[in-house]
Amino acid sequence: MRALVIEDDAALRAQVTKILTDEGFAVDVAADGEQGLYMAEEYPIDIAIVDLGLPKTSGIEIIRKARKSGRSFPVLILTARDGWQSKVEGLEAGADDYLVKPFHKEELLARTRALLRRSGGWSQATLESGPISLDTTAKSVSVSGKNVELTSFEYRVLEYLLTHAGKVISKTELTEHLYTEDEERDSNVIEVFIKRLRSKLDPEATLNPITTLRGQGYRWDLPRQ
Amino acid sequence: MTSLRARQLFAASLVLTAFIALCGAGLEQAFNSSALQAEEDKLQGLAYALLGAAEANTNGDLAIQNTRLPDPRLANPQSGLQAAIVNERGGLIWGSPSLADDWPLTLAPQEVGTWKFQEQGNWFSLTFGLRWLDRADAPRRYTLLIIEDNASFRAQLRTYRRTLWGWLGGAALALLAVQLLVLRWSLTPLRKLAKELHSIEADQQNSIEATYPSELTPLTDALNSMIQAERNQQTRYRNALGDLAHSLKTPLAVLHGVTDEDVKDSTLKQKIREPLSRIQDITDYQLRKAATAGRRTLSGPVAIRPLADKISGALQKVYADKGVQFSIDILPSLRIRADEGDLYELLGNLLDNAAKWCRKQVAIGVNLSDRIVELTIDDDGPGFPENAGNLLQRGVRADSQVPGQGIGLAAVNDLIGVYDGKIELQRSPLGGGRVLIRIKA
Numbered sequence: 126m127r128a129l130v131i132e133d134d135a136a137l138r139a140q141v142t143k144i145l146t147d148e149g150f151a152v153d154v155a156a157d158g159e160q161g162l163y164m165a166e167e168y169p170i171d172i173a174i175v176d177l178g179l180p181k182t183s184g185i186e187i188i189r190k191a192r193k194s195g196r197s198f199p200v201l202i203l204t205a206r207d208g209w210q211s212k213v214e215g216l217e218a219g220a221d222d223y224l225v226k227p228f229h230k231e232e233l234l235a236r237t238r239a240l241l242r243r244s245g246g247w248s249q250a251t252l253e254s255g256p257i258s259l260d261t262t263a264k265s266v267s268v269s270g271k272n273v274e275l276t277s278f279e280y281r282v283l284e285y286l287l288t289h290a291g292k293v294i295s296k297t298e299l300t301e302h303l304y305t306e307d308e309e310r311d312s313n314v315i316e317v318f319i320k321r322l323r324s325k326l327d328p329e330a331t332l333n334p335i336t337t338l339r340g341q342g343y344r345w346d347l348p349r350q
Numbered sequence: 351m352t353s354l355r356a357r358q359l360f361a362a363s364l365v366l367t368a369f370i371a372l373c374g375a376g377l378e379q380a381f382n383s384s385a386l387q388a389e390e391d392k393l394q395g396l397a398y399a400l401l402g403a404a405e406a407n408t409n410g411d412l413a414i415q416n417t418r419l420p421d422p423r424l425a426n427p428q429s430g431l432q433a434a435i436v437n438e439r440g441g442l443i444w445g446s447p448s449l450a451d452d453w454p455l456t457l458a459p460q461e462v463g464t465w466k467f468q469e470q471g472n473w474f475s476l477t478f479g480l481r482w483l484d485r486a487d488a489p490r491r492y493t494l495l496i497i498e499d500n501a502s503f504r505a506q507l508r509t510y511r512r513t514l515w516g517w518l519g520g521a522a523l524a525l526l527a528v529q530l531l532v533l534r535w536s537l538t539p540l541r542k543l544a545k546e547l548h549s550i551e552a553d554q555q556n557s558i559e560a561t562y563p564s565e566l567t568p569l570t571d572a573l574n575s576m577i578q579a580e581r582n583q584q585t586r587y588r589n590a591l592g593d594l595a596h597s598l599k600t601p602l603a604v605l606h607g608v609t610d611e612d613v614k615d616s617t618l619k620q621k622i623r624e625p626l627s628r629i630q631d632i633t634d635y636q637l638r639k640a641a642t643a644g645r646r647t648l649s650g651p652v653a654i655r656p657l658a659d660k661i662s663g664a665l666q667k668v669y670a671d672k673g674v675q676f677s678i679d680i681l682p683s684l685r686i687r688a689d690e691g692d693l694y695e696l697l698g699n700l701l702d703n704a705a706k707w708c709r710k711q712v713a714i715g716v717n718l719s720d721r722i723v724e725l726t727i728d729d730d731g732p733g734f735p736e737n738a739g740n741l742l743q744r745g746v747r748a749d750s751q752v753p754g755q756g757i758g759l760a761a762v763n764d765l766i767g768v769y770d771g772k773i774e775l776q777r778s779p780l781g782g783g784r785v786l787i788r789i790k791a
Binding site for chain 1: 588592595596597598599600601604605606607610611630660661663664668671690691695697
């Protein structure tokens with residue numbers, strides 16, 4: 126999952142970035158509103174965490190403009206002004222949830238996960254599809270109740286596919302959503318991860334959870350529960 | 351006497367009545383005495399004429415021949431003008447042909463050389479004492495008496511009085527009417543000003559715009575700058591508080607993060623967290639207190655319905671997982687005399703609390719009776735705990751595990767205090783908690 130963090134305070138920005146990176150997110154950062162708006166409109170992000178009090182372009186303005194240009198990723202606003210007027214304004218502009226500063230790491234992660242889940246159409250913290258279950262809080266995966274050990278990157282690929290279960294996801298999309306702009310990418314690696322996931326989740330090849338669509342990409346094909 | 355108009359009218363009518371009354375009385379008095387004087391002069395003239403026509407008769411007494419009577423009325427018994435001459439003993443020695451048998455007044459002799467004019471009953475009388483030298487050049491004393499019926503004089507006076515008071519009354523009414531019009535005209539700017547201030551209160555305009563008479567200009571100018579200053583100040587104040595909150599809380603957030611991540615020793619972590627959360631609570635409380643505007647002058651009533659709609663719409667997003675259903679029962683026309691920011695805080699905190707604790711339903715209702723607004727927020731959650739009153743105290747959270755600000759109810763309680771309102775925590779008919787708030791509309 127790829128997250129955009131727009132926060133002008135360097136220390137807090139670094140902290141939020143670290144929290145999210147540790148959680149397996151590819152994180153893009155912007156220090157001011159202008160840069161933030163550009164990224165929000167151009168980058169293939171899954172979630173944005175936006176501070177409301179920003180220099181140049183305000184957080185609310187960014188959200189409004191991004192929504193206007195058709196971006197539908199979930200937005201979590203960070204606000205120090207705990208006045209309801211600004212919260213309501215932010216939510217009306219298109220944000221999906223708010224978090225008042227100062228906050229705990231767990232609070233930030235819980236909200237972020239919940240928003241991502243919701244945007245993929247899942248209502249529980251554990252994504253269950255067929256015998257496969259992915260616990261977004263514990264970051265663990267099990268098949269028919271048996272735990273499956275995945276590397277952090279394998280987990281990220283699975284989480285993305287499962288969150289968007291039923292949709293065709295191209296290799297480019299997967300790469301874009303798992304790496305930031307600055308990271309080196311190799312879409313061939315994706316094939317390797319998909320292959321490994323198939324063998325770990327479905328060693329007997331009876332489930333066939335991931336379908337390869339030639340020239341288009343991959344699709345998670347087990348039904349949601 | 352609460353209005354300027356009533357005061358002015360009262361004073362004007364009082365002065366006018368006194369003036370008209372005095373004026374009328376004076377005019378009447380003047381006319382009366384001049385008419386009396388004229389009457390006296392007339393009778394005196396008649397007396398001279400009579401004396402001029404008098405000559406001694408065969409007895410040597412004074413008499414006037416009928417043919418030489420100076421006024422024909424003296425010959426007519428019904429004319430109301432009669433004359434007589436009496437001697438020094440009061441005996442009648444001559445009477446005009448008009449002299450009635452019942453001379454209405456006493457025939458008393460009068461001192462020589464003196465006039466006496468008076469009004470008695472229905473008559474004016476003029477008596478004149480004189481000395482007459484008879485043929486033997488012996489002086490004799492006579493008294494000439496003339497009486498005239500005063501009916502016509504009285505009638506004249508009545509006519510005059512009627513005319514006088516009629517005109518004066520008319521003039522008074524006309525003056526009052528003019529006064530009313532003048533008053534209306536000169537108070538128009540004040541009425542206009544009051545209307546403009548109402549519009550400003552209702553947020554329909556930003557300043558006093560019309561042109562006013564020079565006496566009022568300093569006042570309207572001062573009012574305009576006051577309104578401007580107050581509005582700007584409120585905005586500046588809110589912005590400054592917002593900036594302060596931002597610049598205090600961002601480093602606080604960093605400190606929180608550093609404590610969570612980098613402090614490995616758990617006792618030390620606890621030691622840092624405790625003062626940190628205290629700083630946070632104090633900052634929250636003081637900022638919130640400072641941001642509470644309270645009832646302000648020249649700010650109009652705020653409609654609650656749109657606020658409730660906006661906030662519940664926003665909260666529906668936040669609690670999308672639960673699928674909270676908000677039912678809002680507020681008349682769109684209902685307005686409360688309060689600051690909009692304050693109402694946002696009030697409804698925001700209460701609805702957030704209700705949405706946080708409910709299972710599915712949150713209901714908001716507002717009743718207005720006797721200028722008291724009764725706001726109820728219900729939810730179908732577990733309801734308030736036993737010691738619910740504590741929740742209203744600053745800093746106590748019902749459950750600090752639930753993420754969010756937690757001190758919502760205490761914030762509402764503080765806010766309600768500023769508006770002299772009451773807050774009660776009850777059990778809701780929906781099964782959960784009900785917050786009941788009463789404030790003046």
